Structure formats: C-alpha cells, structure tokens
Amino acid sequence: AHELNNYLAITANNAELLVINIDRDKMDKVQFNAKAITENVHKIKRFVDNLMDFSRPESEFISYDIRHLIDDLLFSLRVQPRFKRTHFSIDLDSKAPNLEMDVGQIQQVLMNLLNNAADAVEERIIKSEDDTAKFKRKLSITTTYNEEKEKLTIIIADNGIGMTKDTLSKIFSLHFTTKKGGHGLGLANCRKIVEQHHGELLCESEYEQGTTFTIILPRFQPANQKKD
Numbered sequence: 001a002h003e004l005n006n007y008l009a010i011t012a013n014n015a016e017l018l019v020i021n022i023d024r025d026k027m028d029k030v031q032f033n034a035k036a037i038t039e040n041v042h043k044i045k046r047f048v049d050n051l052m053d054f055s056r057p058e059s060e061f062i063s064y065d066i067r068h069l070i071d072d073l074l075f076s077l078r079v080q081p082r083f084k085r086t087h088f089s090i091d092l093d094s095k096a097p098n099l100e101m102d103v104g105q106i107q108q109v110l111m112n113l114l115n116n117a118a119d120a121v122e123e124r125i126i127k128s129e130d131d132t133a134k135f136k137r138k139l140s141i142t143t144t145y146n147e148e149k150e151k152l153t154i155i156i157a158d159n160g161i162g163m164t165k166d167t168l169s170k171i172f173s174l175h176f177t178t179k180k181g182g183h184g185l186g187l188a189n190c191r192k193i194v195e196q197h198h199g200e201l202l203c204e205s206e207y208e209q210g211t212t213f214t215i216i217l218p219r220f221q222p223a224n225q226k227k228d
C-alpha cells in the first residue's frame with residue numbers, strides 16, 4: 001500500500017540521519033530522529049496488523065486468561081507516546097475463568113479500540129477551546145463475568161470527542177473513516193473477530209462527551225465445547 005511506503009521512507013530516512021547526527025554529536029537531532037522512527041514503526045505495525053488479520057479467515061482458539069492479556073497489553077501501551085498522558089482506570093473481574101479465544105485476534109480487537117480511544121481524546125483536545133492543560137485524558141477498561149450466562153463483558157470507555165449519530169451508524173463499515181490518516185479497517189476487523197468468537201461488539205457514543213465500546217465474549221466456543 002502507498003502509505004506503507006511513506007512510513008517506511010520516513011523511518012529509513014530518520015535512521016540514516018540518526019547515525020549521522022550521532023557522529024556529529026547533535027543530541028537534539030538524535031532525539032528527534034529516534035522519536036520519528038518509533039512513531040512511524042508504530043504506525044506501520046497498526047496498519048500491517050489489521051491487514052494481516054483481514055487475510056486470516058479462521059480463529060484458533062485456546063483457553064486463556066483475559067486479565068493476563070489486558071495486563072500485558074497495558075504494559076506495552078503505557079510507554080507509547082500516544083498513551084503517556086492518559087489516565088487509565090482498570091477494573092478486571094478476578095472471578096472470571098479462562099475463555100476460549102484466539103489470543104492474537106482478541107489482542108488486536110483491544111488494540112484497535114484503545115488506539116481509536118487515544119485518537120478521539122486527541123481530537124477533543126485539538127478541537128476544544130477551553131483550558132486544554134487541565135483536560136484529563138481518561139480511558140477505562142472494565143471486565144465483568146456473568147456466571148449464569150458464562151459470558152464475559154469487556155467495556156472500554158474514553159472521554160474523547162465522541163460521535164454524531166450519523167458517524168455512529170457507519171463505524172463498522174469497511175473503509176469508513178473520519179480521520180486524515182485513517183484506513184477504516186480497525187472496527188470492521190474488530191466486529192469480524194468478535195463474531196468469529198460468537199460474541200457481540202456494541203457501541204454507544206455522545207458527541208463531545210465520549211464513547212463506550214462493549215465486547216461480550218462467551219466462555220466456550222461451540223466447536224471446542226468440552227463435556228466433562
């Protein structure tokens with residue numbers, strides 16, 4: 001894809017300059033190059049992950065602890081520049097059992113939702129005219145297990161720009177995007193993955209207030225269901 005080439009060109013360019021600037025002892029430039037490389041590699045990763053997931057039709061289910069998955073994800077997210085100033089509130093149900101899931105795919109779903117949340121908060125900050133220094137970027141992840149139904153609910157909420165009713169009605173369509181560098185792949189992919197897990201993906205949003213995504217996942221996958 002065309003944008004992939006752009007990201008790679010910028011990365012290669014900065015890597016070359018990085019070496020030169022280290023030789024010349026220009027530390028401020030070194031820092032700039034390193035930052036550009038990191039940012040572009042993250043962009044490439046986001047894009048490639050979604051493309052790869054799209055071309056992978058099947059899920060491979062294993063029994064896995066969602067808390068483990070979310071903890072690992074947060075560990076790598078918190079150091080990324082786009083999440084650095086975000087206040088996370090995490091509340092994970094300790095009574096939830098392992099779920100049968102494709103770990104890579106569920107991680108992809110959560111990554112897409114969290115990246116969208118970060119974009120939405122950024123957009124709100126850029127658009128708002130009030131004191132942006134005081135605005136607190138909030139992102140919450142909550143899981144609740146329903147023992148009777150044998151289902152886990154994951155709620156991801158942000159206090160970003162939110163959506164108009166019109167936008168909300170289109171978000172799961174392939175290639176729909178309101179972003180400059182957007183591909184409109186993320187949510188279409190999320191929905192596909194969640195449906196492959198026999199789950200549900202829902203969204204509520206209020207313009208200029210924030211957005212809440214709800215993922216409902218069953219404990220067992222039909223083909224895998226074991227009787228004891």
Ligand SMILES: Nc1ncnc2c1ncn2[C@@H]1O[C@H](COP(=O)(O)OP(=O)(O)OP(=O)(O)O)[C@@H](O)[C@H]1O
Nearest residue numbers: 116117120162171177178182183184185186187211
């Ligand atoms: N948390 C959110 N807050 C506000 N708007 C959102 C949120 N998540 C999604 N959207 C809206 O839904 C659209 C589609 O999201 P989707 O993730 O599918 O594509 P994208 O983020 O634009 O591009 P990409 O393919 O890089 O993910 C976004 O462009 C945005 O308008």
Ligand SMILES: [Mg+2]
Nearest residue numbers: 112116186187
């Ligand atoms: Mg997205």
